[in-house]
Amino acid sequence: MSSSGVEPQAADLVCQDNVQGMVDALTSVRWKRHQDAVVELSEHGIVLIVEETRCLQAKVYLQRELFIRYEYSAQGRPRFGVCLGLFVDCLNTFSVPGHSSTIEIQYPGPDMQLLLKCGTHLFWPLTLLAPKLFSNDDFLSPQAESQGLLIRKNACIYAEIRTRIPERVSWDYNFEPAGSTPLSFTVRCLDLLSSCTDKMYAYLVVPKPKKLDVAVANVISAFLPRPMAYELQFKDAKKVVNNGEFTIFEVSTIDPSNIKVFNPQSAAFKEAIDDLEWPGSSIQITLQPVPPSVTFRGNGHGDSQIDFMYYVNTDLLVAFHCDHQVSYRYKYKFLRTMTSNIPASVIKDNRGSKLTIVRVGMLKVQHLLSVARTSISHSHIDSAGYQQPSRIAYIEFFVKPEGDEATGND
Amino acid sequence: MKFKAFLTDNGVSLLEKRFLPALDKMGRICHLYLTREHTIFLHNLLNGDGIQSIAQFRKEALFDDYRISSQNDDRIAFAIDLSLLHRALRSVITICAEFSGSHAGSGGASATNRLQIKLVKKLPPHSQQPMPFLTFETKGYKSAVIQDVPISKPLSRSDVLELQAALDMAQDLPRTLVQVPDMNQLQNFVDRMKHVGDLINVSITKYGDLHLQISTTLITLGAEFRILSVIGEQAEVPVGDRDLSAQSRTQRAIQRGDAMTVQVNVKHFAKSLQCHLAKPDCAFYGIGPQGACLTVIFQFFIPGTRQADKSISLHCRLPILDPGSN
Numbered sequence: 001m002s003s004s005g006v007e008p009q010a011a012d013l014v015c016q017d018n019v020q021g022m023v024d025a026l027t028s029v030r031w032k033r034h035q036d037a038v039v040e041l042s043e044h045g046i047v048l049i050v051e052e053t054r055c056l057q058a059k060v061y062l063q064r065e066l067f068i069r070y071e072y073s074a075q076g077r078p079r080f081g082v083c084l085g086l087f088v089d090c091l092n093t094f095s096v097p098g099h100s101s102t103i104e105i106q107y108p109g110p111d112m113q114l115l116l117k118c119g120t121h122l123f124w125p126l127t128l129l130a131p132k133l134f135s136n137d138d139f140l141s142p143q144a145e146s147q148g149l150l151i152r153k154n155a156c157i158y159a160e161i162r163t164r165i166p167e168r169v170s171w172d173y174n175f176e177p178a179g180s181t182p183l184s185f186t187v188r189c190l191d192l193l194s195s196c197t198d199k200m201y202a203y204l205v206v207p208k209p210k211k212l213d214v215a216v217a218n219v220i221s222a223f224l225p226r227p228m229a230y231e232l233q234f235k236d237a238k239k240v241v242n243n244g245e246f247t248i249f250e251v252s253t254i255d256p257s258n259i260k261v262f263n264p265q266s267a268a269f270k271e272a273i274d275d276l277e278w279p280g281s282s283i284q285i286t287l288q289p290v291p292p293s294v295t296f297r298g299n300g301h302g303d304s305q306i307d308f309m310y311y312v313n314t315d316l317l318v319a320f321h322c323d324h325q326v327s328y329r330y331k332y333k334f335l336r337t338m339t340s341n342i343p344a345s346v347i348k349d350n351r352g353s354k355l356t357i358v359r360v361g362m363l364k365v366q367h368l369l370s371v372a373r374t375s376i377s378h379s380h381i382d383s384a385g386y387q388q389p390s391r392i393a394y395i396e397f398f399v400k401p402e403g404d405e406a407t408g409n410d
Numbered sequence: 411m412k413f414k415a416f417l418t419d420n421g422v423s424l425l426e427k428r429f430l431p432a433l434d435k436m437g438r439i440c441h442l443y444l445t446r447e448h449t450i451f452l453h454n455l456l457n458g459d460g461i462q463s464i465a466q467f468r469k470e471a472l473f474d475d476y477r478i479s480s481q482n483d484d485r486i487a488f489a490i491d492l493s494l495l496h497r498a499l500r501s502v503i504t505i506c507a508e509f510s511g512s513h514a515g516s517g518g519a520s521a522t523n524r525l526q527i528k529l530v531k532k533l534p535p536h537s538q539q540p541m542p543f544l545t546f547e548t549k550g551y552k553s554a555v556i557q558d559v560p561i562s563k564p565l566s567r568s569d570v571l572e573l574q575a576a577l578d579m580a581q582d583l584p585r586t587l588v589q590v591p592d593m594n595q596l597q598n599f600v601d602r603m604k605h606v607g608d609l610i611n612v613s614i615t616k617y618g619d620l621h622l623q624i625s626t627t628l629i630t631l632g633a634e635f636r637i638l639s640v641i642g643e644q645a646e647v648p649v650g651d652r653d654l655s656a657q658s659r660t661q662r663a664i665q666r667g668d669a670m671t672v673q674v675n676v677k678h679f680a681k682s683l684q685c686h687l688a689k690p691d692c693a694f695y696g697i698g699p700q701g702a703c704l705t706v707i708f709q710f711f712i713p714g715t716r717q718a719d720k721s722i723s724l725h726c727r728l729p730i731l732d733p734g735s736n
Contacts, residue, residue, distance in 0.1 A: 083628060086606060086628055086629050089602070089605040089606050090629060092602050092605070093599065093602040093603050093631060093633075095602075096598050096599045096602065154636050154637050155633060155634065155636065156634045156636075157599075157631075157632070157633045157634075158630075158631075158632050158633075158634075158656060158657075159629060159630060159631040159632070160629065160630040161628065161629045162627065162629065
């Protein structure tokens, strides 16, 4: 069984990893409770693919360098289906703070299960444990012993997750940019805070002033990870025209000092997002070469538009490639899905997100997620002094544009 | 039917900081059962299916000048809302603190400023019917505060007898108890585990192993904690067993009669771990005779010693969903 030391049959894959990094990466593509994922193993690493209604696809690449140990011996590329929610919840159980979180993953088990195990060292006071049962190998670290802590695999967590044969081949687009160079831009999310100067404008038309935050938050949060949305609390929103039912606002974050750095108590924001329910609302993304800029336009109860001019937002837009204007509409909920599930803890060291509009308006978003974790497994034998060269997980999302795209492809 | 007593400082801090927060997690409504010697908070003893918890205090642990009388052998029981009780207690404490704060140094202040608790019947506003209350009374420096906590009608003689019978029934001890060294850590773990399934199998061996497992059609997730200290019946670990998997080790121990397994609701199990809010000094898990229930017993030490404080006891009994293969 899973936690026995002897394996009767050779497994296709045995690997060890830091749990938290995997949890973070997989959580980023988990957008609902019951979600099926397909896992593909290869000598290069593990790829996990999730899809929704053939309009949205997410892939997580965990390349073999991420793992402390990666032993692959299969012929071909084994694929299996697994319930993502269960997998993440299960992994999460392994990442309990206070003990080492190196996990061993093995596939397949005797019944084609995915096997996880973790012989943990719970740092429990020696005095509380039964002394008669100790043997010599129980004490791995004299140092810890002197502190009255027992280091022994005195606890073991194990799991067996049933896998299934993937039903169908997931859609796989050859994302060749149709002829020309891909139209893309790269956003550095974290630097946004410093880039909130007068360079960025948002225009909104909202039915009720109350909806102001909602409208802008709608567009912004749809597109960029959370920290950005937090900053735009619209403290300095100026009322320009009061035109009967509608109010037009111009929002510009003129004075960075006005922006209370990161309002962590963002219940208000969350509420705004939660009651955003604009059924079927969509966001139009326009890229144009002259002047190089990206525009987001959202429709709902009101309209909102945000322009990012490349030359004035170089802090935010790290790179920009566009040789002709394109404009496509995407479902708001899909755009949101692409960013909203990334755990806040990893956004801190976000390496940037690259957005590319490829053939027929397919939007591709690439996140580079740093999954390095050194803090948790302090003083742990396996990871002591072990420096991973690259601890980056790649996450890609693909979204199809809405059916009647090509609005304003002039 | 009369009840009147003064809460001691120790009693106030025991209830306010430790026991009421913990018991509130077990369920908002509980029975408060007062006898000549004891004050007992009881959850789910009369209605079967939830987690039963029993927190018992000798009267000296909470009160002084304790007076109780009833026609039913001086026993009174009623249902009370723990969150209201907690609120009332917190409120009177602030008044007390104000008083003692302003009289710091003037000895004897505490003697006059005492927190009285008593059972009263009052006519609530907009009502013709007098209602029973548990009343807290304290006098501050500038103000006096009376807090009325509504309670149920006191239980009838037969109900009190039934409650007492249930309480007596709930005293049976498991034959083997293992000690959980770190409740917090275990709680953290179980809180994550409970996303995966609703039922948890708990196995306890005489070798000092605690094995938790959630098993559904899609997943089996388990954790085994070994070499815990054991109270009661124990046994040496058989030689060949050390290198086996957790599951087969438990299986073998059950076959040998050295272990028991029961299945309980994972929510109940998580709740039982919440009792660490009462800051017990030790916690032991054991399975009742014939797998009747999963019992967790908390021990409290006399402050500054490692001797059990006999005047306070807390234990929970988790109903069994599947008697398992014992």
